[in-house]
Amino acid sequence: MTAMRVLIETLSAFAVPLLIALVLIHGYKKGVKVYEVFVEGAAEGIKTSVRILPYLTAILMAIGIFRSSGAMDILMIILKTPAGLLGIPAEIMPLVLIRPLSGSGALGVVSEIFATYGPDSFVGRAAGTMMGSTETIFYTIAVYFGAVGIRDTRHVLPSAFVADLAGVVASVVVCRLIFG
Amino acid sequence: MINTVWLFLIVTGIVVAAVRGTMGDVSAGIMTGVSSSVELFLGLMGIMALWTGVMRVAEKSGLVEALSRGIRPVLGLLFPDIPKNHPAMGAVVMNMAANMLGLGNAATPIGINAIKELQKLNPRPARATNAMCTFLVLNTSSVQIIPATVIGLRAAAGSINPTEIIGTAFLATTISTLAGIVAVKTLQRLY
Numbered sequence: 001m002t003a004m005r006v007l008i009e010t011l012s013a014f015a016v017p018l019l020i021a022l023v024l025i026h027g028y029k030k031g032v033k034v035y036e037v038f039v040e041g042a043a044e045g046i047k048t049s050v051r052i053l054p055y056l057t058a059i060l061m062a063i064g065i066f067r068s069s070g071a072m073d074i075l076m077i078i079l080k081t082p083a084g085l086l087g088i089p090a091e092i093m094p095l096v097l098i099r100p101l102s103g104s105g106a107l108g109v110v111s112e113i114f115a116t117y118g119p120d121s122f123v124g125r126a127a128g129t130m131m132g133s134t135e136t137i138f139y140t141i142a143v144y145f146g147a148v149g150i151r152d153t154r155h156v157l158p159s160a161f162v163a164d165l166a167g168v169v170a171s172v173v174v175c176r177l178i179f180g
Numbered sequence: 181m182i183n184t185v186w187l188f189l190i191v192t193g194i195v196v197a198a199v200r201g202t203m204g205d206v207s208a209g210i211m212t213g214v215s216s217s218v219e220l221f222l223g224l225m226g227i228m229a230l231w232t233g234v235m236r237v238a239e240k241s242g243l244v245e246a247l248s249r250g251i252r253p254v255l256g257l258l259f260p261d262i263p264k265n266h267p268a269m270g271a272v273v274m275n276m277a278a279n280m281l282g283l284g285n286a287a288t289p290i291g292i293n294a295i296k297e298l299q300k301l302n303p304r305p306a307r308a309t310n311a312m313c314t315f316l317v318l319n320t321s322s323v324q325i326i327p328a329t330v331i332g333l334r335a336a337a338g339s340i341n342p343t344e345i346i347g348t349a350f351l352a353t354t355i356s357t358l359a360g361i362v363a364v365k366t367l368q369r370l371y
Contacts (some may be wrong), residue, residue: 006216007244016299016343016370019326023234041236049225056217062186064213065193068205074196107329109239112218123192132327132349133356137320139196140345144316145308147292152307155367158315163321163360169357174348 041178052104060109063094067112089170091116093124095130096168100161125179130171134164215313223336231328234354235281248277258361259316261301261311268297273314290318310368316363321360322353 022055027034065094076090093137095113099106116124137160145153197206238244252273262269271294278287295312302309308316327349334342 007255016326016331016346020230020234023238023241023243026243027237030241032237032240033190034207037237037240038233042233044236045228045230045232046225046256047296048232049221052224053217053221054286056220057214058186060217060220061210061212062189062193062213064209064211065197065206065334066189067193068212069193069202070200071189071193085321093357098185105185105335108217111333114333114339115216118339119334119339119342124337124339125335125348128327128330128345129348129352131330131333132324132345132370133322133353135320135322140320143317144291144295144319145312148245148295148305150299150308150312154308154313154371155364156308156313159313159317159360159364159367160320161279163356165316166359167321167352167356169351171348173353178348 050085052107055104056108056111057103059105060112063108063112069100082089086169087176088168089123089126090128092127092172095127099168100164101138106131106136113114122175126175129175130168133171134167137161137164150165185298189199219335220336222268225333227328227335231282237241238281244274244277244281248273251276251280258314259311261309262298264300266293266297268301268311271297275315276318276323277328279319279323280325284327286312287319291315314364317360317364321357323357324353325350345356 006083024034024038027037043130063072072094076093079093080090083090083096088096091113095106095109098109110127113127119125119128138159141153141160143157193206197203212254232362248270252269255269255273255276256264259269259272262272271290275287278290294315298309298312299305299313301311324350326346330345330349331342334345
């Protein structure tokens, strides 16, 4: 497993710098004014993060209440057995529950997990992996089917849940194999 | 749905605090939660700016479109009901490419365009077609190559190596997408 680990870590380390360089070089060759266009796009990113801020505030406030009151501990005790059967650490369960419901909510929960357990702990890595490998189910379905007025959504929801559950379990298993 | 969950967290927390006598901790918890959201936002802003900047260059240079051409043959296998040169196929491909590159803001409008094209092929307008279901499941199962937002959050939380989850997330997302495809193709006969 160590060779696999080295490979994945090397790929991860190279991915970002290499991707930036390749995209910019390709753009430059195609005659894109890379600096101006980058700045233009970056401005868009700043707008997006400003848009996310109120959601983060709302969710972190709610989680702050839920956690500091001790309600979170009670919930984790309740969920420990079913989560354990699937090999999921109880600390990640809040993320597993909120991820399909709300993207911004999940952002809040995952940052809470990073703050509490550390982003480089097993729980932090698994939560980050899960966040990067699953999506908001209900919102996506509502937006797309809402756009064309589909009422009979057939097998979409069960299929999306299968994918979500597979992503959750795979995140934990993959992190356990790679990071130990 | 999110309204219920949000209110549930707040009300349950306050009720539990009243029973257990931890209301003082809850007051402190509110303040910590609110101020940490601003700290997070500051860490997130730089990373978001970086990636949207890079991706804008990729869009302008035609890289996104080139990638679209690359994944078109694969997507043809997943959507046998869409005629080969129908505009729906083009829109589905563009949406997938935008999702892979993490262009969430671009992916949604393109995706809505795609589902409108798919609706033109739908004989029963209020009922989802197989192609629509497959398209939706692909969109809900995340096919992102670089999860920029999480990397930003990890960096903001002081991770030594924020990008180390790219590899694991890619493996996990591949597994979840495959599971979603198997599920959607199996279940389509039953519904």
